[in-house]
Amino acid sequence: MSRNCILMVAGERSGDVYGAALAEALSARIPGVHIFGCAGEAMRAAGVEMIADIHEVALIGISEVVSGLPRAWRAIQNLISEAAKRQPALAILIDSPSLNLHLAKRLKSRNIPVIYFVSPQIWAWKKWRIRTIKAYVDKMLCLFDFETDIYEKAGVPVEWVGHPLVDMSGPAITREEFFRRAALDPNIHTVALLPGSRRTEVxxxxxxxxxxxxxxxxxxxxxxVLASAPTIDAQWLESLAAQGYSGKSPLRTLNNTTHEALQYADVAVVASGTATIEAALRECPMIVVYRVSQFTAACARLMINVPFYSMVNLLAGHAAVPELIQNDFTAPNLASRIKLLLDDHGARNRMIEDLRKVRARLGPGGAIGRAANAVMRFMRENKASGMPVEAS
Structure with a gap:
């Protein structure tokens, strides 16, 4: 195995952000380490050599996977080929179970140890994945405290590190600067729209x-404010907004401003996913929405066995925020929920209090540092390589 080589794979925007932070933390702890794999803009900026691009593998549902399969398959083959050639000391696979559990099996067959960062949501659906994880994952690093019990009972080595967004979700600019750049009035109610980080979601x-x-x-x-993720082409998003918005009120499209939009908006409409956690951390009242193809939705209904779709409600243990999913996600339904949160201060305050309790469940700051230390301990304990790693 290579003494100074790690494979890291992210399959979507949130994984790319976490991977970038983890790559930087590992580089600071392991002199001369070289990290390569499936990356997006954030991981590339952190020095990760890109063998495959997350845009090639970012798929969300069954019918969406089918249409994107050839592109994703080529990316997977490139990753496997490079891993076989370079024989990294270990692989760090981040979230994206449809991609990464397949990779884990292929990597283990080549005797490459696997650490999985960000547990698949096996407590919500596809519980049978625990068998695959037990067979092919050497260590699981979880974001949520309740996940450790699941893995301990299954005999999978696990460690809770907390949620990286606790440290990452702060705004980069002031409220005044945000509204100035958006050419909006800071004294008027502002609603943020976050449609997702993948084109299919949008x-x-x-x-x-x-x-x-x-x-x-x-x-x-x-x-x-239509907040565009860095993975979404701003011009394409603006063209969709121009075609679909017929209101009289100002609407501005801003690129790479998710944190700021959630910090300074009065209400947010958020596609179910990581952004709901970001909104909770910013204590931004929200409505969670999501839609997939009818075929994907029908299949999902057979497999989902939790009472809520959003992580915010699952952590709260009740419907802290409204969820409009699939057929419930209509314009009149959404408009009425937006108006309620703008007008009813009692409803807003109750939601904010619930979001504060959710934030407390996400752990203290320093999740990335704990994850990096867990990786190094694994390497020392399992002699994954001859890398000179500092004590954690």
């Missing part, structure tokens, strides 16, 4: 968001 979620925003803007003084 196609499914944004049209209804824009229709609801158009309805809300007809009867009140309000303004909207």
């Amino acid at each position: 196609r499914f979620n944004l049209p209804t968001m824009l229709e609801a925003a158009s309805q809300v803007g007809q009867s009140r003084r309000v303004q909207f």
Whole structure:
């Protein structure tokens, strides 16, 4: 095995962000380490050599996977080929179980140890994945405290590190600067729209968001910020907004401003996923929405066995935030929820209090440092390589 080589694989935007932070932490702890794998902009900026791009493998549902399969398959083959050639000391696979559990099996067959960072949501659906994890994953690093019991009972080595977003979710600019850049009035109610970090998600979620925003803007003084993730082409998003928004109120599209939008907006409409955790950390009242193809939704209903879709509600243990999923996700439904949170201060305050309790469940700061230390302990205890690693 290579003495100074680690394979790291992320399959979507959140994994790319976590991977970048973890790569930097490992580089600071392991002199001369070289990290390569499946990366996005954040991991590339952190010095990770990109063998495959997350855009090639970022798929969300069954029908969406089928249409993107050839592209994703080529990316997977490139990763396996490079891993076989370089024989890294270990692989760190981040979230994206449809991609990474397949990779874990292929890597273990080549005697490459596997650490999995960000547990698949086996407590919500596809519980049978625990068998695959036990067979092919050497160490699981969890973000949520309740996940450790599941792995301990299954005999999978596990460690809870907390959630990286606790340290990452702060705004980079002031409230005044945010509204200045957006050319919006800081004294007018602002609604943030976060349709997702993948093009397929945006196609499914944004049209209804824009229709609801158009309805809300007809009867009140309000303004909207469409927050674009770095993985989404800003011009493409602006063209969709121009086609789908017919309201009288201002709507601005801003790129790479998720943290700021959630910090300074009065209400957010958020596609179910990591962004709901970001909104909770910013104590931003929200409505969670999501839509996939009808075929994907029908299959998912057979496998999901939790009462809520959003992690915020699962951590809260009750419906702390409204969820509009699939057929419930209509423009009138969404518009009425937005108006309620803008007008009903009692409802807003109750939601904010619930979000504070959710934040407490995410652990203290320093999750990435704990994850990096866990990786180094694994390497020493299992003699994964001859890398000179510092004591954690």
